[in-house]
Amino acid sequence: MIRALCLCIFASPVMASNCADVTYNDISYSTCQVNVDRDQIALFLYDENGQPYGQFVNLVEDLSNKGTEVLFAMNAGMFHSDLRPVGHYVENNLEEMRVVSNAGPGNFGMLPNGIFCITDSHYYIFETHDYLAKKPKCSYATQSGPLLLYENIFHPRILKGSTSKYIRNGVGVSVDGQTAHFVISNQRVNFYEFTSFFQRVLEVQNALYFDGNVSKLYAPELGRSGVGWSVGPMVAAITATDE
Secondary structure (H helix, E strand, O other): OOOOOOHHHHOOOOOOOOEEEEEEOOEEEEEEEEEOOOOEEEEEOEOOOOOEOOOHHHHHHHHHHOOEEEEEEEEOOOEOOOOOEOOOEEEOOEEEEOOOOOOOOOOOOOOOOEEEEEOOOOEEEEEHHHHHHHOOOOOEEEEEOOEEEEOOEEOOOOOOOOOOOEOEEEEEEOOOOOEEEEEEEOOOEOHHHHHHHHHHHOOOOEEEEEEEOOOOEEEHHHOEOOOOOOOOOEEEEEEEOOO
């Protein structure tokens, strides 16, 4: 779907992206924290010509031309080879992809999976069927899986001794829904190690896996450009530069 970018969403400037490197159990992670009262975040997929951004540099350049700075950005959900989202995707109140509620192959279909939802006043992580039942009004939403933590309980298929290790990224939301933590591992980790970081270090009770192996972070303050594989949906912290 081709549409013009609504610059009105950038009215409240981001004061700080709060990105940092943190080590837990001898594993390094990069985290970027946002607060709903202070920061502006949004999801991005296609440019005004209907082409997927693919690379963070394309998003940064496009928004810069519109007077908007990207403070950090991360891939935000699984995608097909043409970069279309695998699951539910809402951008600027417009649904690009429906909710996929059935089990399926791969990490996405490893139920329960979930949906990260952004509203003007809260961040949420919903279990997919709960999302369908509640029908929240999300300005932005992206579906992925598995649901790492839900109500402080690990996904039932996450095993402590798993040998499947990748660079992984995801998002966790504070209990009050006011803070979102975007995390990428800087070393290969299994699901248990990655989920433990959300629960024990960030102390969140709900966390959603975004992806592994293709996980990328653009964070200039950490010296990270996020170059590499093209990605589909992106989440970015943004601020107006023209005032």
